[in-house]
Amino acid sequence: MSKFTLPAPFKALLAMCAITAGLSSPTGAWADDSKELLKAMSDYMAAQKTFSFDYVSSVEAVTPAFEKLQFVSSGTATVGRPDRIRVTRVGGFADLDVGFDGTKLTVHGRNLDAYAQIEAKGSLDELFDRLQNAGAEIPGSDLLLSNSFDTLMDGVTEAKHISSAVVDGVECEYLAFRKNDVDWQIWIETGSKPIPKRYVVTSKHVVQAPQYMLELRNFRTGEDVKQANFAIEIPGDAKKVDLSELGQIDELPAPAGTMGDAQ
Numbered sequence: 001m002s003k004f005t006l007p008a009p010f011k012a013l014l015a016m017c018a019i020t021a022g023l024s025s026p027t028g029a030w031a032d033d034s035k036e037l038l039k040a041m042s043d044y045m046a047a048q049k050t051f052s053f054d055y056v057s058s059v060e061a062v063t064p065a066f067e068k069l070q071f072v073s074s075g076t077a078t079v080g081r082p083d084r085i086r087v088t089r090v091g092g093f094a095d096l097d098v099g100f101d102g103t104k105l106t107v108h109g110r111n112l113d114a115y116a117q118i119e120a121k122g123s124l125d126e127l128f129d130r131l132q133n134a135g136a137e138i139p140g141s142d143l144l145l146s147n148s149f150d151t152l153m154d155g156v157t158e159a160k161h162i163s164s165a166v167v168d169g170v171e172c173e174y175l176a177f178r179k180n181d182v183d184w185q186i187w188i189e190t191g192s193k194p195i196p197k198r199y200v201v202t203s204k205h206v207v208q209a210p211q212y213m214l215e216l217r218n219f220r221t222g223e224d225v226k227q228a229n230f231a232i233e234i235p236g237d238a239k240k241v242d243l244s245e246l247g248q249i250d251e252l253p254a255p256a257g258t259m260g261d262a263q
Contacts, residue, residue, distance in 0.1 A: 034159040034175045038186070041194040042149035050228060051221040052078040057089075057139060060210035068208050079144055082123045084230045087138070094249050099232040100127055106232045109246050115234050116243040140214040143196050152186075155179045164190070167197040168217055181205060195219050 058072045073091030083102035090096075095111040100120065105127065108115040120127055128141045142151050153159075158178040165174040165187055172187040187198040199214045 032161070034161040034177070035153070037161065037173050037175060037188055037194070038152065038159075039149045041186075041188045041196055042147060042152070044194045045143065045148060045196070046081075046146050048079075048221050049081045050079065050225050051219065052076065052225045052228060053219045054217045055140075056215045056217070058211075058213045059139075060212070062206070062208045062210055066208060068210065077144075078225060078228045078230070079124070080228060080230060081146070082125075083127075085124055085127075085144075086228070086230045086232070096249055097232050099230055100124070101230055106234070107243060107246060107249065108232055108234060108238065109249055112247050112249075113235070113237065114239045114241050114246055115232075116241055116246050118243060139212055140199060143199060143214075152177070152184075168215070170197060172197050193219075 054074070054076050056072065056074045058070050061069050061071065063069065071091065071093075073089050073094075075087060075089035075096075077088075078086045083100070085098075085100045087098045088096065089098075094109065097108040097110055099106045099108075102123075103119065103121045105118045105120045106115060107117075120130060122130075123146075124144065125146055128138065128145065131137050131141075142148055145151055156177045156179055160176045162174045162176050165172050167187045171190045173190055174185070174187050176183070176185045181203070183202045183204050185198075185200045185202075186196055189195045189197055195216065197216055201212045202209050203211075
């Protein structure tokens with residue numbers, strides 16, 4: 001009988017099926033400690049009183065023609081617990097500088113020559129909660145809460161430690177979680193500094209399951225960010241407006257509202 005050889009594409013497909021079957025098994029080597037690893041990350045982040053990082057984020061949109069588009073931004077974030085944060089974000093459609101000093105939130109659209117200010121006395125946790133209730137949640141803010149574990153685990157129906165992985169040259173633990181409306185994944189640096197390196201949220205009940213991705217880089221703490229400046233200097237010619245009038249400050253372009261669903 002002649003020997004039958006599978007074409008390369010079929011070999012690759014069978015190998016992928018075998019890997020997928022292994023990941024779905026509840027007896028995998030990493031199946032039991034996902035919550036413990038996530039809690040360690042939450043506790044480590046909460047213990048950092050002043051820290052900063054660079055980031056890259058992407059958000060997907062799906063057009064009525066079922067074309068998936070990805071919009072990428074990048075920026076910096078500096079946090080001073082319990083009540084200070086400074087975030088910049090530059091993309092193809094916005095150039096933002098956002099600051100909160102415990103009493104006032106300032107949003108400066110540098111490409112718009114305009115800014116808005118909101119009285120918002122309180123902690124970062126309280127600020128993020130108010131923004132979420134107003135439909136203006138800062139993507140990835142769940143990772144910056146004083147107790148991110150409880151918020152991230154709220155509504156989780158399934159948790160898995162998938163495997164070890166490498167993100168931006170750093171060894172990580174790759175975890176996956178499921179909720180009724182979204183699936184989310186997180187890559188946490190291995191070792192004594194369990195920093196979240198990548199965070200992906202998938203809207204699984206939306207057409208073509210668009211994703212939001214946040215990747216943290218150059219994480220710095222302590223003396224490296226001790227002299228952080230949380231005050232935003234507004235140019236004298238910038239116009240003060242209501243936040244609703246500030247214009248295009250989203251990660252998506254203005255026409256995206258008519259393009260389809262996006263995470």
